[in-house]
Structure formats: C-alpha cells, structure tokens
Amino acid sequence: MTSLDLAVLSDALPSRPGAEWWRTAVIYQIYPRSFADESGDGIGDLPGVTAHLDDLAELGVDALxxxxxxxxxxxxxxxxxxxYCDVDPLFGTLADFDDMLAEAHSRGIRIIVDLVPNHSSTEHEWFRQALAAAPGSRERARYLFRDGKGRHGEIAPNNWESVFGGPAWTRVTxxxxxxxxxxxxxxxxxxxDFDWSNEEVHEEFRRILRFWLDRGVDGFRVDVAHGLIKAAGLPDYTPPADAASMGGEEDDVPYWGQPGVHDIYRDWHEVLDAYDGDRALAAxxxxxxxxxTALWVRPDEMHQAFNFPYLQTEWDAAALRTVIVESLRAFPAVGAPSTWVLSNHDVVRHASRLALTAENPQGYGIGPDSAGKPIPALGLRRARAATTLMLALPGSAYLYQGEELGLPEVIDIPDDARQDPTWFRSHGERYGRDGCRVPIPWTSDGASYGFSPTGQSWLPQPTEWSDLARDAQEHDPDSTLSLYRTLIAARRAGGLGAGAVAWLPGFDPDVIAFRNGNVTVVANLGTTPVVLPAGEILARSEPFTGASLPVDTAVWIASPAGDA
Incomplete structure (x- = not known):
C-alpha cells in the first residue's frame, strides 16, 4: 500500500476528544490460529479473520x-x-493484514495489535547476535545475560522460576x-527477556510502534506489561506455593510491577499522541x-488495563460487588475507564471456571486427571448470567472468541496433542492453556465444524461442539449467541458504557442489583428465586416465566421513566 493509502486508513475513524472509543468499547479478542482457517492447513489465519468480519459486525463489537x-x-x-514488523507466513502476509484492517475499518471496527515487549524469540536477529558476541558486548546488553554463581559459574544467577515451570535461567555455550x-x-x-535498562531496547520498540501505527492500527494490547523492569540486583524470590503463574496476588515481586515500567508507557503514550485519531494502549x-492496576492508566500512561481482579473473582455476590465498587472508584479516579473481562487465551473459559469444584490456580488449566472438574450445565448458566451482569457495567468490556457460543474449556485433549509450553516444562503437572485455545466451531457439521476447508484443526475439537456451532445458534432466540447480540445492542442503545452504577437497596445479600441509566440489572447468585421489580424485560440470561428471577440468572429491565 502507498503512504497515502495508509494515511487514509489511519484517518478513517476520527477522534472524539473526551469520548474516545476505548472508554466504552466492546472489544473482541481473536486468537488467530484458532479463529478461522482459510488456507486449509488447520491453523487460523488473517484471511480467515477477514472472511468473518460481517459475523463480528453482526455481533456488534467495536474493536478486535x-x-x-x-x-x-x-x-x-x-x-x-x-x-515484530512482519506477518508470519502461517497467518498470511502484510498485504493480508492491510486488507483485513481496511475491511474492518470500512465496517467501523477498530483493530488492536498484540505487542510482546518483555521478551523476544531466541530466533530474533538480536538474540542470534548476542549468542555470537562476547560477554559484556553491546549485543548481549540488549538482553539479561549474567554470569553464574559457583566456582565455575555452574549455578544460575538467582532462584527465579519460569511462569511455565522450571528455572527461569538457561546457560549458553x-x-x-x-x-x-x-x-x-x-x-x-x-x-x-529484554533488558529495559538499555536505551537501544526503548528505541527499537518506538520503531515497532510507529511501524504498525503508520499502517493504521488503532492500538496495542501490551503483553506482560507489568514485567518489563526487574528489581536492581535481581534478588532471589520464592513465590507462595499456590501463587498464580502471572502474579496478581502479591506485592513486591522483583519481576512484576516494578515502578520503572511507568516511564516506558509514558514514552509510548507520547508516540501514540503524535498520530491522529484515538490510539489506545491496553495493559x-x-x-x-x-x-x-489503576497506576497503569494514569492520564499520561496507558489508556486501559485489564481488570484481572474482576476476572479472578468467584461466583459470589459479595465478592463481585466489592470488586465492582473498587474498580468504579479506582479507575475513574485517574481519569480512565474500568475494563471488564471474564475469559481470554490464558485462563480457563468462564463457562467452565465458574462451576469448578476445586481450586485451580491461574495457568494450571484443566485436564483428564484434574481434581474438581466443572459441572457443564451449571457453568454455562453462570457464564451467561455473568456476561449479562458484565455488559451492563460502565467502561469497556472484553470478549474472548467463542464465549458468545458458550464454549467450555476442552478437558479431554490427548497428551500427545498438547502444545502449551506449560505442559512440557511442568512435566505434565500443569495442563496449561490448550483447553481454552481449541479452534472454534462455525458449522454444526464437517470435520472441523467449518473452521478449515480441509477439516484440519491444530488442536482436536470435541464432538459435543456440533450443538454449539454458530450456525446452530444464529436463529435460536434463546441461544448464547442471541443473548450476546441482544446485550451488546441494548448496551449501545442505552449508552451503558458511558453510564454510572446506582446500587439498589432492598435485595438479599446474594443478589446484585443496580441501575445504569434507564436499565435496572438484577443478578441472582443465591439459592432461591428472587422477586423482580416491575418493568419490561430487555434481556435475560435464561428463559423463564413469572415475576421471580431463578437462581444463577440475570436480567435487564427497562426502568420506569424518571427513575434514571
């Protein structure tokens, strides 16, 4: 594409100062290798995304x-x-990316690109140069190379463990x-890991940001945004035995949440500000x-941060109410929207997670030998209610591909089909994330349920997904897909993303009830039905009759005029 073409793309969706799109957007995460395969090799690709943009527009999302x-x-x-500045042939070409971006923008859909600044591949040119260079060289200074301990340097520099299991250090020859x-x-x-105390690393990522911004992207989701800076001296650290793999439960971890990261994102904020339109950074x-978390989204830093405390909250009314209150206090206090998320490519899908019957730390996954497997029907019911609650909250909401179909975690993946590094580095003690990454079903028949024209699939799909395929749900008014469409449309029509929560008195502690604009939201997380206030029901997570809200069900009710 010419520079003029790229400029047109970047200006296609103009800025709205004070009401930027990312403040209220419903953003849909695509895990490309599992979304749709156009090439027929069993791995999803960018042309597969382009082919389904109309489906995503029909769902009603604002960005991908x-x-x-x-x-x-x-x-x-x-x-x-x-x-960082090319498309892997597995997914297509830069021309395929440009086509997808243009087609998405023509439908009013923004595009957010994942950026991985904590680490590169060992096949990155810089790391190859580092291996060929001597200790103390400029090439090695781009990464965190250290001498080992012990008489012959045979002991790792510290005791840190990898997120995927095993030691966080490897010795080179x-x-x-x-x-x-x-x-x-x-x-x-x-x-x-890159060494972010090195200015050369900073300048390289400014170049990478500009490369994609020049093509017209609307923002970046920043992987491991809390991990770039490590504490001085790289001190030993032993996390608690039950700690989540990506942190989120402790303060003062020497490789998570170090203060120096904020200077990096202030710098990136300035890079994005040099471009027209509302470009966003999501942490x-x-x-x-x-x-x-709100420290990451102060006015001169990032624009959004995933609300993982919300994602990790159990199906408990008091706990959810607390995290909602805290989120709606903390994020607006620094001028940022709260974000809401229930599933992504790193966690057990919420259609299973909300019905687990045993502890399951983040990153461990579920497999055939896991204790406390989920109860499928209960999980789906709670997932639908949880989404109904979430999409009524002000701020921005993230959806993970396939959750609009009610997809559960896939548990029975054969050992020889697993691909997550967690599985291998933990020697099979942790199943990892393959279960939430299985390619999604588009059609109720076919060897890969319409995922690939050849019927191939890089991870095996369960037979029960036939009933969850998109074409099996699109004309069913009670399907999970129809629920998502209804909620997103009503959210936009009612301006709920830009609204405010007013908590409603008079309900049992196991009930979450609030008003946002002209919509009253009631979610029953208890054990007995709840009498509903009068009004037209705009959306319900489950079909029911009568004036009582069943257990594990949520509704939106049109508030009487003047009650907003």
Missing amino acids: WLSPFQRSPQHDAGYDVAD EADGTPGQWYLHLFDTSQP EAWLPTADK
Whole structure:
C-alpha cells in the first residue's frame, strides 16, 4: 500500500476528544490460529479473520484485538516473536493484514495489535547476535545475560522460576565451546527477556510502534506489561506455593510491577499522541488490586488495563460487588475507564471456571486427571448470567472468541496433542492453556465444524461442539449467541458504557442489583428465586416465566421513566 493509502486508513475513524472509543468499547479478542482457517492447513489465519468480519459486525463489537501474528517459530503460539514488523507466513502476509484492517475499518471496527515487549524469540536477529558476541558486548546488553554463581559459574544467577515451570535461567555455550553466561527467560527457554535498562531496547520498540501505527492500527494490547523492569540486583524470590503463574496476588515481586515500567508507557503514550485519531494502549498487568492496576492508566500512561481482579473473582455476590465498587472508584479516579473481562487465551473459559469444584490456580488449566472438574450445565448458566451482569457495567468490556457460543474449556485433549509450553516444562503437572485455545466451531457439521476447508484443526475439537456451532445458534432466540447480540445492542442503545452504577437497596445479600441509566440489572447468585421489580424485560440470561428471577440468572429491565 502507498503512504497515502495508509494515511487514509489511519484517518478513517476520527477522534472524539473526551469520548474516545476505548472508554466504552466492546472489544473482541481473536486468537488467530484458532479463529478461522482459510488456507486449509488447520491453523487460523488473517484471511480467515477477514472472511468473518460481517459475523463480528453482526455481533456488534467495536474493536478486535488480535493475539500475535508476527513472524515467530511458534514455540509459544506466537508470543515468541522473531520479527515484530512482519506477518508470519502461517497467518498470511502484510498485504493480508492491510486488507483485513481496511475491511474492518470500512465496517467501523477498530483493530488492536498484540505487542510482546518483555521478551523476544531466541530466533530474533538480536538474540542470534548476542549468542555470537562476547560477554559484556553491546549485543548481549540488549538482553539479561549474567554470569553464574559457583566456582565455575555452574549455578544460575538467582532462584527465579519460569511462569511455565522450571528455572527461569538457561546457560549458553560460548563461541569457543565452553559453558558460558546465563540468560533470563521468565517464560520459555525460547523467550529471552529484554533488558529495559538499555536505551537501544526503548528505541527499537518506538520503531515497532510507529511501524504498525503508520499502517493504521488503532492500538496495542501490551503483553506482560507489568514485567518489563526487574528489581536492581535481581534478588532471589520464592513465590507462595499456590501463587498464580502471572502474579496478581502479591506485592513486591522483583519481576512484576516494578515502578520503572511507568516511564516506558509514558514514552509510548507520547508516540501514540503524535498520530491522529484515538490510539489506545491496553495493559496486560496482573496486579493484586484495582488501585494497583489503576497506576497503569494514569492520564499520561496507558489508556486501559485489564481488570484481572474482576476476572479472578468467584461466583459470589459479595465478592463481585466489592470488586465492582473498587474498580468504579479506582479507575475513574485517574481519569480512565474500568475494563471488564471474564475469559481470554490464558485462563480457563468462564463457562467452565465458574462451576469448578476445586481450586485451580491461574495457568494450571484443566485436564483428564484434574481434581474438581466443572459441572457443564451449571457453568454455562453462570457464564451467561455473568456476561449479562458484565455488559451492563460502565467502561469497556472484553470478549474472548467463542464465549458468545458458550464454549467450555476442552478437558479431554490427548497428551500427545498438547502444545502449551506449560505442559512440557511442568512435566505434565500443569495442563496449561490448550483447553481454552481449541479452534472454534462455525458449522454444526464437517470435520472441523467449518473452521478449515480441509477439516484440519491444530488442536482436536470435541464432538459435543456440533450443538454449539454458530450456525446452530444464529436463529435460536434463546441461544448464547442471541443473548450476546441482544446485550451488546441494548448496551449501545442505552449508552451503558458511558453510564454510572446506582446500587439498589432492598435485595438479599446474594443478589446484585443496580441501575445504569434507564436499565435496572438484577443478578441472582443465591439459592432461591428472587422477586423482580416491575418493568419490561430487555434481556435475560435464561428463559423463564413469572415475576421471580431463578437462581444463577440475570436480567435487564427497562426502568420506569424518571427513575434514571
């Protein structure tokens, strides 16, 4: 495309100062390899996204966030990036990306690109140069290389553990064949961490940001946004045995949430501000409280941060009410919208997670031998009610592909089909994230339910997904797909994203009830039916009759005129 073409794309969706799109948007996450495969190789691709843009427009979403599609050896499904400014042939070409972006913009849909700044692939040109260079060189200074401890440097520099299990350090063999330095990788051995105390790293990522902004993207979801800066001296640290893999439960972790990250995002904010339109930065920052998370979205930093405290809250009315209150206090206090999310590519899908019968720390996943497997019917019922509650809240909401179909976590994936590094690095003790990444079903028949024209699928799909396929739901008014369409349309019509919560008195503690604009929302998380206030029901998470709200059900009711 010409520079003029790119300029037209970037200006296609103009700015609305004070009412930026990201403040109220419903954003749909696409995990490209599992969304739709046009090439027939069993792995989703960018042309597959383009082919289904009308379906996404019909769903009613405002923006798409695409998980990584850049060049990568795919040791961690693209989160190990070898070239940040090109498309991996697995997913298509830069021309395919440009076509998808233009087609999305023509439908009023924004595009957010995943950016992975904590680490690169070991196949990145910089890391290859680092391996060929000597200790203390400029090339090694771009990453966190350190000498080992012990008489011969045979002990890792510290005791840190990888998020995926096992040590967070790998020792290299030097050019002369002798054992050498160690490099840090908070994730897989194929994902060496950058050293963000190095200005050369800063300048490289400014270049990467501008590359995609020049093409017209509307923002970036920043992977591991809380992990770029490590504490000085890299002190030893042992997390609690039950700690979540990405943090989010503790303060003062030497590799999560260090203060220096904020300077990075202030710098990036300035880069985005140089472009026309509302460009947004969204942080994947696993932090223990809404107040801590809100530090990432102060006016000169990022624009959004995922509300992981909300995602991690159990199906409990008091706990949910608390996190909603805290979120609606903490984020607006710094001028940012709260975000809401229930599922993504790293967690057990909420249609299963909300009905687990045993503890399941984030990152562990569910498999055939897991304790406390979910109760499927209960999980789906609660998931529909949880989404009905979430989409009524002011701010921005994130959806994960397939949740609009009510997809559960896939549990019975054969061991030899698993691909998550967590499975291998934990020696099968953690199932990891494959269960939420299985390719989604488009049609109720066919070898891959319409995912691929050849019937191939990079992870096996369960037979029961035939009934959950999109074509099996699109004309059923009681389907999960119809529920999502109804909720998103009513949310937009009622301006709920820009509204405010007014809590309603007189309900039992197991009930969440509030008003947002002209909509009254009631969710029954208790054990007995609840009498509803009078009014026209705009949306309900489950079909029911009468004036009582069943258990694990939520409704939107049109508030009487003058009650807003």
